[in-house]
Amino acid sequence: MKHRLRERRRWRFGQQGSTPPSGGLIALVGSPNVGKSCIFNALTGLYATVSNYPGTTVALSHGSVTLGDERFEVVDTPGMYSLTAITEEERVARRVLLDPALRSIVHVVDAKNLERMLPLALQLVETGLPVVLALNMTDEAEEAGIRVDAQALSRELGIPVVATVATSGRGMAELRHAILSSRDRREPRPVVRHPDVTEEAVRQVTELIEGNYGVDKRSLALLLIQEDDELLQRLRAREPERAERLQELIRRTNLRLAHSLAYQVRLRYQERARELAHRVTAHEERRARGLGVWLGRRCMEPLTGIPILVAVLYFGLYQMVGRLAAGVVVGWLEGTVFEKWVNPAAARLTEVLLPWSGGGWSALRALVVGEYGLVTLGLRYAVAIVLPIVGVFFLVFSVLEDSGYFPRLAMLVDSLFKRIGLSGRAVIPMVLGFGCVAMAVMVTRILETRRERLIAIFLLSLAIPCSAQLGVITGLLGVPGRQGAWVFWMVFVAVCFLVAGFLASRLMPGPPPTFYMELPPLRLPRAGNILAKTWSRMRWYLWEILPLFLLASVILWLGTLVHFFPLVEKVLSYPVQAMGLPAEASRAFLFGFFRRDYGAAGLFDLERQGLLSVRQLTVAAVVLTLFLPCIAQLLISRKEAGLRATAWFVAIILPFAFGCGILTNVLLLTFPQLVGK
Numbered sequence: 001m002k003h004r005l006r007e008r009r010r011w012r013f014g015q016q017g018s019t020p021p022s023g024g025l026i027a028l029v030g031s032p033n034v035g036k037s038c039i040f041n042a043l044t045g046l047y048a049t050v051s052n053y054p055g056t057t058v059a060l061s062h063g064s065v066t067l068g069d070e071r072f073e074v075v076d077t078p079g080m081y082s083l084t085a086i087t088e089e090e091r092v093a094r095r096v097l098l099d100p101a102l103r104s105i106v107h108v109v110d111a112k113n114l115e116r117m118l119p120l121a122l123q124l125v126e127t128g129l130p131v132v133l134a135l136n137m138t139d140e141a142e143e144a145g146i147r148v149d150a151q152a153l154s155r156e157l158g159i160p161v162v163a164t165v166a167t168s169g170r171g172m173a174e175l176r177h178a179i180l181s182s183r184d185r186r187e188p189r190p191v192v193r194h195p196d197v198t199e200e201a202v203r204q205v206t207e208l209i210e211g212n213y214g215v216d217k218r219s220l221a222l223l224l225i226q227e228d229d230e231l232l233q234r235l236r237a238r239e240p241e242r243a244e245r246l247q248e249l250i251r252r253t254n255l256r257l258a259h260s261l262a263y264q265v266r267l268r269y270q271e272r273a274r275e276l277a278h279r280v281t282a283h284e285e286r287r288a289r290g291l292g293v294w295l296g297r298r299c300m301e302p303l304t305g306i307p308i309l310v311a312v313l314y315f316g317l318y319q320m321v322g323r324l325a326a327g328v329v330v331g332w333l334e335g336t337v338f339e340k341w342v343n344p345a346a347a348r349l350t351e352v353l354l355p356w357s358g359g360g361w362s363a364l365r366a367l368v369v370g371e372y373g374l375v376t377l378g379l380r381y382a383v384a385i386v387l388p389i390v391g392v393f394f395l396v397f398s399v400l401e402d403s404g405y406f407p408r409l410a411m412l413v414d415s416l417f418k419r420i421g422l423s424g425r426a427v428i429p430m431v432l433g434f435g436c437v438a439m440a441v442m443v444t445r446i447l448e449t450r451r452e453r454l455i456a457i458f459l460l461s462l463a464i465p466c467s468a469q470l471g472v473i474t475g476l477l478g479v480p481g482r483q484g485a486w487v488f489w490m491v492f493v494a495v496c497f498l499v500a501g502f503l504a505s506r507l508m509p510g511p512p513p514t515f516y517m518e519l520p521p522l523r524l525p526r527a528g529n530i531l532a533k534t535w536s537r538m539r540w541y542l543w544e545i546l547p548l549f550l551l552a553s554v555i556l557w558l559g560t561l562v563h564f565f566p567l568v569e570k571v572l573s574y575p576v577q578a579m580g581l582p583a584e585a586s587r588a589f590l591f592g593f594f595r596r597d598y599g600a601a602g603l604f605d606l607e608r609q610g611l612l613s614v615r616q617l618t619v620a621a622v623v624l625t626l627f628l629p630c631i632a633q634l635l636i637s638r639k640e641a642g643l644r645a646t647a648w649f650v651a652i653i654l655p656f657a658f659g660c661g662i663l664t665n666v667l668l669l670t671f672p673q674l675v676g677k
Contacts, residue, residue, distance in 0.1 A: 023070030024103035026179060027096050029124075031117060032079030033407060033520045034110045035136040037061070038166035040076040041532055043176070060096070067180045072103065078446075082266075083123045083219075084226050088445040091230055097129060098214040103183040106175070108134045110520075111141035111148050111163070114281060118273035119266075125157050128188030128216040132178045133161040139170070140521055145284035153280045158189050167526055188216035192272045198264050201225050201253050208246060211238050225250055226262040296522035299408040309409065316396040317470070318478050318486065325392035326475020330604075333384040346375040367557050378553030381601045382546050389471030390541055391534070393434070397467075398533040402525035406431060411519070420501025421455045422447070423513035429456055433464035437596070438633040440464070441640055451510040457641050458504055461629045461649050462656070463497040465596065472600035473621045476607055485618045485675035488668075493625050496660060552594045565590060579623060579661035580669070581616050582606075588620065589627055596630045615668045618675050623661035628654055 026043075028036045044063025061076040077096050078089030085091040097105060107124055109117035114135075124131045135150055154161040160178035164171035194202070205221035213220050213234065223231050224246060236243040254260045259267075298304040347369045354365050369376050400406060406428070414424030426447060433440035437460050444456045465473065477486035559565035572586035584606060592599020603620055606612050612620065628650060629637065638646045668675055 023067065023072035024183070025096075025099055025101040026065070026072045026074045026104045026106060027093075027099075027102060028074065028076045028106050028108060029080060029093055029097065029120075030108035031081055031110070031120070033404075034108045034117070035164075035166045036076055036079075036108045038529065039106065039108055039134060039136065039164065039172075039175070040074060041529075042166050042169060042172050044074050060092070065176075067176055072179075073101075080120065082120055083127070084223060084228050084262075084266075085230060087448065094230075097124075097127075100214075103130065104179045105129055105131045106134055106179065107131055108136050111135045111138045112144055112146055112521075114148060115274055115277035118276055119269040121157065122191050122269055122272060122276075123219065123222075125159055125189055125191055126216065126222070127219040128186045130182055130185045131159045132175065132182055133157065133159055134166075134171075134175055135161055135163045136166055137520075138163045139165045139168070140523075147282045147284070149280045149282070153276070156276055156280065157191065158187070167529065188218065190218060192268055194268050195264060197253065197257065198225070198261060198268070201249065201261055204249055205246060208242050208249075209235070209239070210242070211235075222265055225253075226265055292522045292524075296404070296408060299405065299522070300411040302412065305408070305412040309412070312400065312405070313490075316400070317393075317474055320396050321389060321393050321471045321474055323475075323478060325389045326471050327479060329388040329392075330385055330475065333388060334380065338380050338384050343369065343376055343380070346373075363561060367554070370557070372553050372556040372560060374550055374553050377556070378550040381598060382549035385472065385601045385604055386545075386549075387541070389475065390467050391538055393467040393471055394534045394537040394541075395530065397431075397434075398530045398537075399525050401533065402523075402529045404520045404522045407519050408522070416498075418512060419505070420459075420498060421505030421508065421510070421513070422452055422501070425513075426452065426456050429460065430464060433460045434467055434470055437461070437464055437466050437629065438636050441633060441636045444640065448513065449510065451508050452513050454508060454641055454645055455501060455504045457637055457645075458649055458652075459497060459501050461633065461637060462500055462626060462653050463493050465493075465600075465625050469592075469596045469600040469625070472604050473625070476603060476617055477621060482614055482617075482675070485614050485621075488675050489618055489621050489625070492622055492660075492664065496626060500656075549598070552591075552598055555594065556591075575658045575661075579619055579658065580665040581620055581661075582611050584611055585616075585620055588624065592624055592627055592630070594631060596624075596633075599624050599627070614675050615665070615672065618668060619661055619664045622664045623657050626653065626657035626660055628657070 028040055030036050040061060040063060043065045060078075063074045063076075065072050065074055075096055077093035080090040080093045082090070083094060085094050096102075105124060107121055109121065121131075121133055133153070135148055135153070138148070141148065148163070150161045150163045160182050162171050162175045162178050164175055166172070193199070202218060202221045202225065205224055206217045209217060209220065209224075213231070220231070224235065227250065232243065232247075235246065250261060257264070299308055350365050350368045354361050366373060368374055371377065409431070410424035410427040412424075413427050417424055417426055426444075428446065429440040429443040432443055440460050441457055444453045444460075447453050447456060473489065474486065476482075477489055556565060559568075568590055569583075569586045572589055573583040576586045576589065577583055585603075588599045588602030588606065590599075591602045603612070603617070603624065606620075607617060628634075634646060634650070637649065641649075
């Protein structure tokens with residue numbers, strides 16, 4: 001088998017006149033934390049492209065695989081629990097399943113939790129779409145004394161079932177064969193018998209609908225009587241009179257029942273899944289034991305989970321990102337590679353290529369090697385300061401992700417997050433925000449209500465530093481002798497996060513959020529997975545972020561030519577000096593508006609020049625963390641939260657950040673021993 005990947009894909013979902021791959025589309029679906037990404041990597045290799053589904057901000061991973069003589073496009077869809085879509089991610093995943101180019105669906109399930117996974121499998125089988133069931137994590141199931149008869153399950157469902165261990169490659173050859181042999185096998189097969197009242201409603205709806213919606217009419221009827229919003233809207237658009245009759249039918253039927261049709265349908269799928277799982281699963285009584293099980297439980301208990309979290313922050317962020325990346329690697333790249341080799345070579349080359357004198361030529365030379373030069377500022381910041389910090393952060397992040405720690409962190413903080421109007425699920429965008437806040441704002445769509453999304457976007461904008469900003473600040477404050485400043489900065493920002501969240505939850509009242517999440521076992525991370533995830537994110541940084549650094553250098557250069565940015569710096573210098581900082585620090589805040597990591601790198605420059613004491617550095621770090629989001633994040637926030645909400649966020653954050661800066665300065669002048677001299 002050969003793996004191939006196109007850097008630029010000509011085909012996109014739903015585009016008229018586009019040309020799909022020769023073999024068509026293979027979609028990976030399933031609940032979160034079942035190993036879909038591992039199977040995706042095993043099928044396509046270690047590389048993938050990421051693009052948003054048209055009309056949404058939901059990102060999908062794309063790769064390609066050659067099976068037999070055909071090349072297939074492989075798409076890793078967002079997690080979904082049911083075909084009845086609730087979140088935007090589930091709606092996007094279902095749209096992928098209805099794409100005309102679809103040739104096969106690989107439904108990935110966790111063998112340890114088969115009963116919870118089977119309702120979606122039953123629904124997929126009934127649609128008549130070509131489905132292959134990947135019974136993943138069978139090694140962990142066997143260790144827990146759970147054995148699933150894949151052949152018996154295949155007979156019951158009428159589809160291929162393959163036992164896999166994606167992390168080790170076990171069963172992947174069989175899975176590829178099953179995909180190839182079962183592609184385009186569209187055989188609707190009812191596997192669930194519902195109560196008579198429900199079956200009668202399904203019959204009437206089936207007779208009522210005339211259009212083709214991409215799935216078997218019985219499955220469509222079952223989704224419609226569960227009042228699926230998206231499908232009801234499509235029905236209203238295509239068959240408005242029948243949509244009215246459908247809603248009247250559902251209303252009349254629900255009046256006759258103790259529970260709604262939607263409740264009865266879901267309950268019957270769960271009952272059938274329980275029966276089926278009991279029939280094909282053998283359990284051997286084993287007491288869960290081992291260091292992983294013990295440590296996994298300790299991670300979720302406040303008494304032990306908080307010290308574990310502190311240890312993760314200390315070794316993962318302080319030691320690895322702060323001392324190793326921001327200290328050793330950045331010092332060598334900036335002090336040796338750029339200062340001694342790259343910058344002088346670029347200056348000499350510029351003199352050769354642009355030898356003429358005069359204002360215009362001088363300005364062009366400044367664009368390359370001047371104060372805001374493409375090489376001396378843009379490339380230096382991106383490669384010498386931010387790249388090593390981001391790289392090590394992504395490495396640490398991948399280790400924690402692959403170990404299964406993040407779901408346990410969500411369980412640990414759930415009760416605390418509920419006090420600020422969020423559930424433990426919100427820890428996912430919050431943690432992703434430490435990588436890229438703009439990306440994390442998109443991920444807030446996994447939260448169930450608009451209220452939760454608004455609170456999460458506000459807190460991300462206010463108090464979550466991105467990876468580069470976090471790394472640079474950790475590198476500045478986390479060096480020996482300044483540990484107190486680093487702890488003060490972390491505690492102060494955490495308090496701001498909690499206070500702002502508490503107030504936001506009171507200003508935006510609503511029902512308390514609910515929380516449900518699959519809990520994978522705590523496992524030893526695999527080097528291959530860690531390297532693949534880290535490299536994928538590093539490629540994203542190099543292709544997406546590096547050009548933005550260079551573009552920001554050009555904008556800053558142009559702003560200086562027309563004397564606009566010096567004016568903005570002068571205006572910013574007044575609140576900056578009120579916080580006890582030198583006027584030169586206003587430039588770091590200006591940079592930070594273009595990109596957060598630009599502003600953090602600006603602080604790095606000021607510290608190297610000896611312009612900031614430890615107290616001033618702490619104040620600047622606090623304010624820069626709480627300062628306005630970067631332009632990219634503002635644009636995404638406007639799309640996700642709306643213009644009015646984003647304007648409110650800006651109006652609150654700007655004075656709040658400067659006020660916290662003044663408060664921090666007064667506090668540290670009064671108690672200098674908190675951070676040292």
